[in-house]
Structures are given as structure tokens and as C-alpha cells.
Amino acid sequence: MIVFNAEKKIISQSGGCLLSLQFEVKNRELVCLSGDSGTGKTMLLKILSGLVKPENAFIQVNDHVWQDTRNRIFLPPQKRNIGFVFQDYALFPHMSVEENLKFGMRGDKKTLEAVLEIMDLNKLRNLKPVYLSGGQKQRTALARAVLRKPEILLLDEPLSALDMKMRLRLQEKILEIHREFSLTTLMVSHSLKEIMKMGDRVLILKNGKIVRTGKPEKIWKRKKKPIPFPPSESNPRLIPLSSHFY
Amino acid sequence: MDIDLSPFLISFKLAFLTVLILFFIGMALGYFLAFSKSKLKPVFETLLNMPMILPPSVLGFYFLVLFSPDTFINRFFHLSFAFTFEGLLIASVLFNLPFMIQPVYSALKNLPESLSEASYTLGKSKWATFIHVLLPNIKPSVLSGIVMTFAHTVGEFGVVLMIGGNIPGKTRTISIAIYNEMESLNYTKAHLYSGILLVFSFAILLILYLINQKKSRGEIG
Numbered sequence: 001m002i003v004f005n006a007e008k009k010i011i012s013q014s015g016g017c018l019l020s021l022q023f024e025v026k027n028r029e030l031v032c033l034s035g036d037s038g039t040g041k042t043m044l045l046k047i048l049s050g051l052v053k054p055e056n057a058f059i060q061v062n063d064h065v066w067q068d069t070r071n072r073i074f075l076p077p078q079k080r081n082i083g084f085v086f087q088d089y090a091l092f093p094h095m096s097v098e099e100n101l102k103f104g105m106r107g108d109k110k111t112l113e114a115v116l117e118i119m120d121l122n123k124l125r126n127l128k129p130v131y132l133s134g135g136q137k138q139r140t141a142l143a144r145a146v147l148r149k150p151e152i153l154l155l156d157e158p159l160s161a162l163d164m165k166m167r168l169r170l171q172e173k174i175l176e177i178h179r180e181f182s183l184t185t186l187m188v189s190h191s192l193k194e195i196m197k198m199g200d201r202v203l204i205l206k207n208g209k210i211v212r213t214g215k216p217e218k219i220w221k222r223k224k225k226p227i228p229f230p231p232s233e234s235n236p237r238l239i240p241l242s243s244h245f246y
Numbered sequence: 247m248d249i250d251l252s253p254f255l256i257s258f259k260l261a262f263l264t265v266l267i268l269f270f271i272g273m274a275l276g277y278f279l280a281f282s283k284s285k286l287k288p289v290f291e292t293l294l295n296m297p298m299i300l301p302p303s304v305l306g307f308y309f310l311v312l313f314s315p316d317t318f319i320n321r322f323f324h325l326s327f328a329f330t331f332e333g334l335l336i337a338s339v340l341f342n343l344p345f346m347i348q349p350v351y352s353a354l355k356n357l358p359e360s361l362s363e364a365s366y367t368l369g370k371s372k373w374a375t376f377i378h379v380l381l382p383n384i385k386p387s388v389l390s391g392i393v394m395t396f397a398h399t400v401g402e403f404g405v406v407l408m409i410g411g412n413i414p415g416k417t418r419t420i421s422i423a424i425y426n427e428m429e430s431l432n433y434t435k436a437h438l439y440s441g442i443l444l445v446f447s448f449a450i451l452l453i454l455y456l457i458n459q460k461k462s463r464g465e466i467g
Contacts, residue, residue: 077363088358092382103370
């Protein structure tokens with residue numbers, strides 16, 4: 001279970017706003033993050049991974065507190081058990097596919113071979129990223145993140161740069177990986193179809209806040225009544241932190 | 247004709263040691279400038295790039311003042327650097343700072359942030375990320391910095407003359423030797439020394455262009 005409660009001032013193309021996000025994610029859930037550009041989706045992933053430090057935050061994953069600004073607890077990204085697939089894939093250009101996969105790998109050669117097989121990367125293992133297509137790069141980035149044996153998989157618009165055929169193929173791959181490795185996954189996506197197909201739940205962000213949440217099919221069928229958020233104010237860990245501070 | 251090779255040896259020794267010292271300083275300061283969020287960063291940047299625009303004679307003059315017997319360096323540490331090879335080396339390192347720092351700084355600044363972020367999420371420390379991810383991807387720029395620093399040190403005249411003087415076998419570098427031979431009307435020797443430097447400069451620039459060509463083709467880095 002992820003408990004996420006964070007606040008950070010952000011400046012985007014559409015101006016500045018206070019990011020104030022409170023939500024929970026159950027283990028093995030695949031949650032999609034949707035919303036306009038600059039609403040804080042990528043920032044949310046970066047805060048969760050420890051790459052960005054928010055002003056106020058309480059982040060707990062299962063029994064471990066990853067961040068608690070009030071008690072000055074901060075677990076660096078290196079110690080958070082996450083796999084991150086960046087929007088630009090962030091493959092290391094000077095390393096081959098295999099070297100990229102081995103870079104942060106936990107586990108033995110068997111696991112590496114298994115992941116190479118699942119992701120159809122066997123024939124590409126000695127190639128450098130510059131010689132890979134968009135889909136191949138995406139698969140490599142996904143494989144690299146998975147080989148870290150993460151508790152949480154964070155995907156930042158992983159399919160946005162791909163054509164429809166490749167997109168459909170990789171949606172299946174992500175779902176396969178998500179189930180096979182029993183991951184809790186957060187995925188940023190702008191595609192309604194993708195969210196409908198893949199997401200157990202969707203969080204819709206607007207101006208740095210979560211404005212709607214629920215099962216994707218329910219959200220987009222029931223347009224009249226938006227589901228209020230936070231869903232339960234009885235959980236004290238999900239009360240916006242600034243109310244404690246100011 | 248009696249050719250004295252010591253100016254070449256002194257110049258190349260000076261250039262080699264300058265590059266060696268500046269390699270480490272350049273990496274550290276380039277990294278600091280690229281990633282620091284300090285408010286004093288513009289001040290550091292200006293200071294480090296001062297040698298680019300200051301006339302060598304001005305730098306040489308201040309070094310000479312700093313190294314003179316009255317200064318605290320001499321009084322407290324009993325070190326006298328004026329007209330010594332060590333003094334020449336210190337001046338050369340400071341004078342060449344921007345030639346090493348600038349390429350490293352620009353290259354690090356232009357790398358996508360996601361590369362280091364990916365490395366951190368893969369469990370690597372900042373040091374491991376620098377060594378295994380950032381450094382291999384700025385290799386051409388580091389090579390440019392090394393080549394430029396080396397060439398600039400070999401050809402430096404003003405600072406060398408003011409700090410090192412013109413002591414044969416100690417501080418007389420190749421550019422000083424050319425000046426010396428010309429003053430003594432030994433044009434044949436001056437021609438020879440200049441010719442060698444001309445070929446050297448051409449070779450250095452050619453190497454630099456070849457590195458850049460390979461870089462743009464994506465063969466390295």
C-alpha cells in the first residue's frame with residue numbers, strides 16, 4: 001500500500017500552482033494518472049521516487065516511511081525500491097542494451113535472460129540505443145526498470161512516442177510485466193483508450209490537485225457527477241499537509 | 247647548427263603537468279557549475295572565466311606580486327615561486343582554467359537530466375553516476391578541453407615571461423626561446439622553432455576537428 005501526501009510549489013508553462021496531492025494505492029494495483037500538461041503528473045512520479053524534494057510530504061510504502069518532512073525522514077532514490085521508465089527512456093547512449101539492463105540489475109543471469117526473452121530483446125542485446133527504434137527503446141527501458149526488482153513501477157508516458165500498432169503491443173507487455181512481477185504500477189497517460197484498457201483506477205489531476213478518481217470505465221461513463229476527492233477524510237494521513245503547517 | 251631542445255622539453259613538461267592537474271580541477275569545477283544551485287554561481291563563473299579576457303600581462307603581473315618575497319606565501323610558508331618552474335605551473339593552471347572548465351561545464355549542462363535521474367533510480371550514487379554515466383557521455387568535450395589546454399600552454403608567452411623570466415633550462419619555454427633567438431638576430435633558429443610550433447598547432451587543431459567530426463557523426467560519446 002502506498003500512502004502519498006505531498007505539497008510542492010510548481011512552475012509550469014501554464015503558470016505556477018501549489019501541487020497538493022493525497023492518495024492511496026493498493027498493492028498490485030495499476031493506477032493511471034491523467035490530466036492536462038503541467039498539472040503535476042511527472043512531478044508526482046519524481047516526488048514518489050525521491051528525485052524531487054517537496055516542501056511538505058508524507059510517503060509510506062507498506063511499513064516503510066520513505067519521506068516525512070515533519071520528522072526529517074528522507075529516503076534517497078537509490079534506497080527506494082522503484083523502477084522508473086522515463087518519457088525519453090533515458091537509456092545510457094554509451095552502453096549496449098545488455099549493459100543498460102545490467103547497470104542497476106538485482107538478480108542473476110537467469111533473470112536477465114528471462115526478461116530479455118519476455119521483452120523480445122535477445123537479438124538486440126549488443127546494440128547501442130542509437131540503433132534502436134522507439135518501441136525497442138521502450139522495451140529496453142521497461143526491462144531495465146523491471147530488472148531492478150522494484151516494489152513500485154513508475155511509467156512516465158511510456159507509449160506516447162509510439163505508433164498505434166507498437167502501442168497496442170507494448171500495452172500488453174506492460175500488463176504482462178505488471179502481473180508477472182506482482183508490481184504496483186503508476187502510469188502517466190493521456191490516452192483514454194489506454195487508461196480504459198490498462199488502468200485498475202485513474203487519478204485525474206487539474207492545477208496540481210486530484211479532482212477525480214475511480215475505475216476508468218465508471219469515470220468516463222458517469223460524467224454528470226464527479227467523484228469527490230479525497231474519498232475518505234476519515235484517514236488522517238490523507239489530510240493536506242499544509243493544514244497542519246499553516 | 248646547435249639546436250637546444252630544452253625549451254621544447256620545458257614547454258611539453260609544463261603543458262603535460264598543467265593538463266594533468268586541470269583535468270581533475272576542471273571536472274570538479276565543471277560539475278559544480280553545471281549542477282550547483284548556489285546564488286553565488288554567477289560570481290564563481292565570472293571569476294573562473296576571467297583569464298579568458300584578461301591580458302596575460304595583467305595576470306602575470308599579479309602572479310609576480312603574489313609570489314614576491316614580501317607576500318604571506320613567502321613569509322609563512324617560506325615558498326618562493328617567482329622565476330621557478332613551480333611558479334610557472336601554478337600560473338599556467340590558473341591561466342588555463344576556462345579552457346578545461348568550459349567544455350566540461352557545457353557538455354554536462356547539455357546532457358539530459360533524465361540520464362542521471364535514471365542512474366539514481368537504478369541505485370547508483372552521485373559519484374558512480376558521474377564516473378559510469380556522465381563522464382563517458384562527455385568524452386569528446388573532455389578531449390577538446392585537454393587538447394585546447396595543452397596547445398594553449400605550449401604557446402603561452404606573456405604570463406610565462408613575467409612569472410618565469412627567461413632562465414635557460416629552467417623556465418625558458420619554446421615561445422620565449424623564439425623571442426630570444428629573434429632578439430639575438432638568429433633567424434634560422436627562430437624559423438626552426440616557429441616552424442615546429444606551426445606544425446604542432448596544425449596537428450593539434452586537426453585532432454580537435456577530427457574529434458568534433460566523429461562526435462557529430464555519433465561515432466564517439
